[in-house]
Amino acid sequence: MIAALTRVFGFHNLALAEDVMQDALCRALEVWKHHGMPDNPSAWLMTTAKNCAVDVLRRERTARTFAPEITRLLESEWTFRPTIEAAFGPHAIQDDELRMMFSCVDPRLTEEAQVALILHILCGFSVGEISNAFLCSAAAAEKRITRAKKVLATATQLFELSGTEDFCSRLSAVHRALYLLFNEGYHGANTKTAVRVELCREAMRLATLLRDHPLAATPPTYALLALMCLHAARMPSRVDESGSLSLLPDQDRSQWNAELIREGQRLLEESATGDVVSEYHLEAAIAWCHASAPTAQATNWAQVITLYDTLLRIRPSPVIALNRAIAIAQHAGPEQGLVAIQAIDGCERLQAYPFYPMALGELELQCGRKTRASQHFTAALQLARNPTEQRFMRSRIEACALR
Amino acid sequence: MSEFLYVYRGGHRDGGWSKQSPEEIQQIMQKWMTWMQGLAEKGHLKDRGHPLEPEGKLVSSKTVTDGPYAEKDLVGGYSLIEAKDLAQAAELSKGCPILERGGAVEVRPIMKM
Numbered sequence: 001m002i003a004a005l006t007r008v009f010g011f012h013n014l015a016l017a018e019d020v021m022q023d024a025l026c027r028a029l030e031v032w033k034h035h036g037m038p039d040n041p042s043a044w045l046m047t048t049a050k051n052c053a054v055d056v057l058r059r060e061r062t063a064r065t066f067a068p069e070i071t072r073l074l075e076s077e078w079t080f081r082p083t084i085e086a087a088f089g090p091h092a093i094q095d096d097e098l099r100m101m102f103s104c105v106d107p108r109l110t111e112e113a114q115v116a117l118i119l120h121i122l123c124g125f126s127v128g129e130i131s132n133a134f135l136c137s138a139a140a141a142e143k144r145i146t147r148a149k150k151v152l153a154t155a156t157q158l159f160e161l162s163g164t165e166d167f168c169s170r171l172s173a174v175h176r177a178l179y180l181l182f183n184e185g186y187h188g189a190n191t192k193t194a195v196r197v198e199l200c201r202e203a204m205r206l207a208t209l210l211r212d213h214p215l216a217a218t219p220p221t222y223a224l225l226a227l228m229c230l231h232a233a234r235m236p237s238r239v240d241e242s243g244s245l246s247l248l249p250d251q252d253r254s255q256w257n258a259e260l261i262r263e264g265q266r267l268l269e270e271s272a273t274g275d276v277v278s279e280y281h282l283e284a285a286i287a288w289c290h291a292s293a294p295t296a297q298a299t300n301w302a303q304v305i306t307l308y309d310t311l312l313r314i315r316p317s318p319v320i321a322l323n324r325a326i327a328i329a330q331h332a333g334p335e336q337g338l339v340a341i342q343a344i345d346g347c348e349r350l351q352a353y354p355f356y357p358m359a360l361g362e363l364e365l366q367c368g369r370k371t372r373a374s375q376h377f378t379a380a381l382q383l384a385r386n387p388t389e390q391r392f393m394r395s396r397i398e399a400c401a402l403r
Numbered sequence: 404m405s406e407f408l409y410v411y412r413g414g415h416r417d418g419g420w421s422k423q424s425p426e427e428i429q430q431i432m433q434k435w436m437t438w439m440q441g442l443a444e445k446g447h448l449k450d451r452g453h454p455l456e457p458e459g460k461l462v463s464s465k466t467v468t469d470g471p472y473a474e475k476d477l478v479g480g481y482s483l484i485e486a487k488d489l490a491q492a493a494e495l496s497k498g499c500p501i502l503e504r505g506g507a508v509e510v511r512p513i514m515k516m
Contacts, residue, residue, distance in 0.1 A: 029428065030454035033435040034480060126424060 002121050003096035003158075004046075005053055008074075008087045010067035011103065011155045014121075020056055024049040050088045057084075068156055095161070097122060098209055098216065102159035105173035106151060113148040114177045115184075120145050123202040161215055171216060175224050175280065178203050178210075182228050186235070200235070204228050211267075222271035223280035229264035230287035233257040245392040249296035249330075261291045282311040301331035318346045319353065326359055334366035354383035358393065365400060374400035406449060406513040407484045407492040411499070412476060414506020434500035442484070447495055452482035479506070483513075 005017035028041070028048050038044045057066065057074060066074060070087075073079040086092055104117040119125040131141035161167065185199025207225045210216040237255040240246040268284050286307045293299035308324035321344040329337020341347070341360060350356035361376030374397055381393035423431070442448040455478055459470040479501075486492035489512055496508040 029432060030480070032432060034439065034451045034454055034482065036436050036439065037432070128424065 002124075003100035004088055004093045005049060006100065007092070007096045007158060008053060008057065008067055008070065008084065010065065011157055012153050013064065013066065014149055014153060016056065016064075020052045021049060024052045027052075046088060046093075050084060053088075054084060065156075094209060094212070096158065097206075098213055099158035099161055101174055101177075101206060101209070102161065102167075102170045103152060103155065105170055105177055106155075107169075107173070108151050109148050111176065111180060113144050114173065115180050116141065116144050117148050117152070118177055118181065118206070119199075119202070122206065161213070167215065171210075171218065172220070174210065174216075175220055175278075178207050179224060179227075179280070181206075182231070186231055197235070200228070200232055204232065219271045219274045219276065220278040220280050222267050223278055223284045226264045226267035226271055227280050227284035227287055229260045229267060230284060230291045233260035233264065233291055239388065244395065245388050248290065253294065256291065264288065264291065277310070277314075279311060279315045282307050282314070286311070296330070299330070301327055305331060316345065318344055318350050321345065321347075322350060322353075322356060322359060329363055329366075334363040337363045338367070352383060354380045354385065354389055354393070356380075357383065358396070361396060361400075365396075370400045404485045405488065405492075406515070407486055407489070408509075408511045408513055409452070409482045409484055409496060409499075410509040410511065411479045411481065411501050412507045412509060414479060414501040414504045431500060431504075434503075438498050438500055439482075441498070442495065447485050448482065449485045450483035452480060454480040484510075 002014075002017050002021055005020055006014055009017050009020075024045060028045050032038075032041075057080075061074065065071065070083055073083040087096075100122055101118060104121065105114045109117070116130050119130050120127070127142045127145060128138055130145070131138040136144075159170065182200055182203035185196045185201075185203065204225070207221070207228060210221045211225055233256050234248075234251065236257065237251040237253070238246060240252075246252075264284070265288060268281075268288055271281060271284070286304055289300050289304050289307070304327045305324060308320060308327060312320055312324065322341065325337050325340035325344065328340045338360070341363070344350070347356070357376040357380040361373045361380060364370075364376060365373035377393050377396045377400065381390060381397065384390040384393050439448065439451065443451075457470065457477065457479075461468045461470070484492055484495065486495060489510065492512070493510050496510050499508050501508060
C-alpha cells in the first residue's frame with residue numbers, strides 16, 4: 001500500500017505516504033470498533049488509503065510536487081480519477097511493490113539498511129520488530145531506517161523496471177536482501193518464533209512477486225525461491241515438542257512439508273536454464289539433497305560435499321566451509337570432519353558463532369573424547385544467543401557426562 | 404426497556420494506534436468486537452453508532468473555537484443502547500474496552516415523552 005501511495009505522491013514524499021497510510025489504518029480501526037471487521041479488511045484498507053490519497057492530492061496539488069510522471073494527469077479533473085484508480089488497481093500495486101523493492105536496494109545503502117528498509121516499507125514491520133529481528137537497539141534501528149529514507153528521498157520516482165544493466169545489478173541486490181531476510185528468519189538469533197516465521201513468509205512473498213514479473217523471473221530468482229521452499233519445508237521440525245532445537249539428523253522427517261518440497265523441486269527444475277550457476281542454485285540443490293533423503297544416513301553426502309565445494313568457489317565463507325566440514329564428517333567419519341574444520345580458511349571469524357564450537361563438540365563426542373567435547377559445548381553455551389540455543393547446549397553438556 | 408446513549412470519551416484515540424504493536428492492535432480490536440457482539444446478542448444494542456472525527460468546532464453565542472479538544476474529554480464515538488434501567492445500562496458499559504485505556508463511557512438516559 002505504501003508502494004502504491006509512493007507511486008502517486010513521488011518518492012520524495014515517502015514520509016507523506018506513510019502518514020496517509022497510518023491515517024487510513026487509524027480510521028479503519030475506529031470504524032471497525034463499532035461495526036466489526038469487514039470480510040476483506042485489506043481491500044477495505046486499500047479503498048480507505050485511496051480516498052485519503054485523493055484528499056491529500058487535491059488539497060496539496062499546488063503546494064507540493066508529486067510523482068513527476070503523473071503530475072500532468074493529476075492536474076486535470078478529466079484524468080485525475082482514472083489515474084488514481086489505475087495506481088491502486090491490483091496489477092499496478094504488484095508492480096509498485098516490485099519497483100519499491102528495487103528502489104530499496106539502492107547501491108548507496110549497506111545491505112543491512114536495504115533489508116531493514118524492505119521490512120519497514122514493504123512488509124510493514126515496526127521499528128521495534130526490526131530491532132528485534134536484527135538484535136539491535138530500537139534507537140539503532142530507527143537511526144538506520146531514517147538515514148536510509150533520507151538517501152532514498154533524493155530520488156523523485158520509484159525505480160523503473162526495464163532490462164537495463166542497472167536493473168540486473170539491482171536484481172542481484174534484491175536477491176541478496178531477500179536471502180538475508182529469509183536467513184534471519186530461519187537461522188536468526190531471535191527468540192520469538194512468531195517473528196521468525198513472519199520474516200520467512202515475507203521473504204517468500206516478495207520472492208514470488210519477483211518470479212511473477214517477466215523481467216525479474218530469471219534462473220537465480222527461481223533458484224532463490226526453490227531454496228526458500230525447501231528450507232521452509234523443514235521448519236516445523238527444527239524445534240521439537242519440548243521447544244528444544246533439533247538438528248538435521250535428529251529431525252522427524254515425517255513433519256516436513258511435502259507440498260513445499262514438491263514446489264521447491266519444481267522451482268529448482270525450472271531454474272536450471274541459462275549458463276549461470278548462482279549461489280542460490282547451489283544452496284537450493286544442497287537443500288534438495290536433504291529434503292529428498294528419507295533418512296540422514298541415506299543422504300547423498302558425496303554430492304552435498306561437491307556442491308559445497310562449488311559454492312565455496314563462488315562465495316568463500318567460513319560458515320559455508322563449516323557446513324561442508326559437517327557434511328564430510330557425515331560422509332567420512334568424525335575424525336575427517338575435525339580435520340576439515342581445522343583447515344577452514346578464516347576460522348577466526350567463526351569465534352563468536354555458537355555453532356562452531358558446537359560442531360567441534362559434536363564431532364569430539366562422536367570420537368568418544370567426552371572431556372574435550374564438554375569443553376567445546378561449554379564454550380558454545382557462552383555464545384548461545386537465546387534460551388533455545390542455551391537449553392540445547394546444556395543438554396549436550398549433560399550428554400557428555402552420561403556416556 | 405429504555406434507551407440510553409453511550410458516549411465514548413478519551414482512551415487515546417488517535418496517535419495511540421501507531422504506538423501499539425500489531426498484536427496489541429489486534430487484541431484491542433478483538434475486545435471491542437467481542438464486547439459489541441455481546442451487547443448485540445443480548446439485544447442491548449439498538450444502534451452501533453459511529454466513531455467521530457477528532458476535529459470539529461465549538462460554537463457559542465460569541466465565539467467559534469476549533470477542535471481538537473483535550474484528549475481526555477474528546478468524544479470519540481457513540482452507540483445507542485437498550486436496557487432495563489440506568490443501573491443496568493451503567494453495568495453493561497463496564498465491559499467497554501475503552502476503560503482499560505484510560506477512557507470513560509458516559510451513560511445518559513434518552514428522554515422520552
